[in-house]
Amino acid sequence: MSSGDRVKESIDAAKRPAMGAGFRLQWEPAQQTHVLLYPEGMVQLNQSAAAILTRCDGARTVADIVADLERTYEMTGLMPDVCTFIAVAVQRTWLELIP
Amino acid sequence: MSEPIPVPASPQDGGRAQPGIGSERTGPPLWLLLELTYRCPLHCVFCYNPTDFGNVGRELETAEWLRVLEEARALGAVQLGLSGGEPLVRDDLETIVAAARRLGFYTNLITSGVGLTEPRLQALRDAGLDHIQLSFQDSTRRMNDFLSSTRTFELKSRVAALIKKYRYPMVLNVVLHRLNIDHVEDILCMAERMGAEYVELANTQYYGWAWRNREQLLPSRAQVRRAEEVTARFRERVGARMRIFFVVPDYFETRPKPCMNGLGRVFLSIAPDGVALPCQAARMLPGLTFPSVREASVRSIWYDSPAFNHYRGEDWMKEPCRSCPERGRDFGGCRCQAYLLTGDPANTDPVCELSPQHHLVTAAVARAEQHAAKPSSEQPLVFRDYRAGEDKRA
Ligand code: SF4
Numbered sequence A: 001m002s003s004g005d006r007v008k009e010s011i012d013a014a015k016r017p018a019m020g021a022g023f024r025l026q027w028e029p030a031q032q033t034h035v036l037l038y039p040e041g042m043v044q045l046n047q048s049a050a051a052i053l054t055r056c057d058g059a060r061t062v063a064d065i066v067a068d069l070e071r072t073y074e075m076t077g078l079m080p081d082v083c084t085f086i087a088v089a090v091q092r093t094w095l096e097l098i099p
Numbered sequence B: 001m002s003e004p005i006p007v008p009a010s011p012q013d014g015g016r017a018q019p020g021i022g023s024e025r026t027g028p029p030l031w032l033l034l035e036l037t038y039r040c041p042l043h044c045v046f047c048y049n050p051t052d053f054g055n056v057g058r059e060l061e062t063a064e065w066l067r068v069l070e071e072a073r074a075l076g077a078v079q080l081g082l083s084g085g086e087p088l089v090r091d092d093l094e095t096i097v098a099a100a101r102r103l104g105f106y107t108n109l110i111t112s113g114v115g116l117t118e119p120r121l122q123a124l125r126d127a128g129l130d131h132i133q134l135s136f137q138d139s140t141r142r143m144n145d146f147l148s149s150t151r152t153f154e155l156k157s158r159v160a161a162l163i164k165k166y167r168y169p170m171v172l173n174v175v176l177h178r179l180n181i182d183h184v185e186d187i188l189c190m191a192e193r194m195g196a197e198y199v200e201l202a203n204t205q206y207y208g209w210a211w212r213n214r215e216q217l218l219p220s221r222a223q224v225r226r227a228e229e230v231t232a233r234f235r236e237r238v239g240a241r242m243r244i245f246f247v248v249p250d251y252f253e254t255r256p257k258p259c260m261n262g263l264g265r266v267f268l269s270i271a272p273d274g275v276a277l278p279c280q281a282a283r284m285l286p287g288l289t290f291p292s293v294r295e296a297s298v299r300s301i302w303y304d305s306p307a308f309n310h311y312r313g314e315d316w317m318k319e320p321c322r323s324c325p326e327r328g329r330d331f332g333g334c335r336c337q338a339y340l341l342t343g344d345p346a347n348t349d350p351v352c353e354l355s356p357q358h359h360l361v362t363a364a365v366a367r368a369e370q371h372a373a374k375p376s377s378e379q380p381l382v383f384r385d386y387r388a389g390e391d392k393r394a
């Protein structure tokens, strides 16, 4: 999981991202942040990462998530950023894409 | 299993800096390790349990462990290691896992696999166990059995299959040393066959039993280099399918590791008898009385006890660390190593080439080179057991 990871595939907006096996997302009051927990490790998530990952429930599609984020944060044009993030997350196995 | 437990991963893209690192303020003990028992059916030569573990007091009761979990979680502990000895020796492991999971811990079981039957694995899964780390001593049965002094290899292969069956990510930990480091290729092939997702090739850390056996276990520089090359090639071939971590033995470095990210910063370990430690090996440090969870709350131990505050900050440091620009990165290295090698835990970790005692490390490495050139068996390996534990620590 080095920052040298490169993203090769583009993301199909009809797919449904879900947490990868062994990964768990939760809010930590002591750290005042969302964290991603995995075997013997932890990543503290910044706000945008948390906003995306908390929506990756295996039910919503990438398109649903983008629409929800744009509504919630009153923004537009988030698709490319969200796709890039999800692609990196998939590569790091934080997320799995369900057809 | 008493292999080294990595402290929390450093922040990555999408993450933020860890609190408490490089700051004066004491952050929470994000990492909690419960060494549930020192009992273990194996007798590894590299075990870093204390060599006098036979004399450690009565193990904590279930209710006491559960109270530790509650108190630590309230402080912000979130990664939980369940280790030992062999944690499966405790028949309340399932209860402890269930309680931990309910509290929001990410639960890691660190096991030799002995005692991990299908019913127990099923029960642990039902209890919410997140992760299992399985240790292997080597890839060949002969070597494995020799190094762990029991016939456990087949059992471990079976356990590995079980772990896969219950859809856990498969993490293999292999402790490397002179006697198995040349088998790294076989070890990695075996890991691949078993479908391992992560492999930690962790070089022995020289505490406890491993310290007693150091002269027999320290590999030569050429051995380490070969093993690294093999690992790099393998990594290239398997790509992201299997992530391989190779931890270079610090004796071969010129700077020490930031041991535990600094004592008392993120890591809290509880020994079987309830003694709280800032590192599993720290019990050996002289002049400190480590408090027991039987007598004090986890909060007061972490924040207020003199033992936990002693190595926080930089006041304890001696030269050359005290005025070194790198002290915020490595915190002067490992206190236990400084103590074992130099007799004073406040000295610079002699792994550092700036240490006036660095020659102690290079001399040990030089002896390892000689050994590699001309193996001798004048000093027998001491397998971990209770009897050998009764005489004095080396
Ligand atoms: S003897 Fe081996 S298996 Fe048992 S605790 Fe020590 S290192 Fe772990």
Ligand code: SF4
Residues within 6 Å of the ligand: B255, B256, B320, B321, B322, B324, B325, B326, B327, B328, B330, B331, B332, B333, B348, B349, B352, B353, B354, B355
């Ligand atoms: S002198 Fe001390 S602080 Fe400086 S690099 Fe060496 S161990 Fe680290």
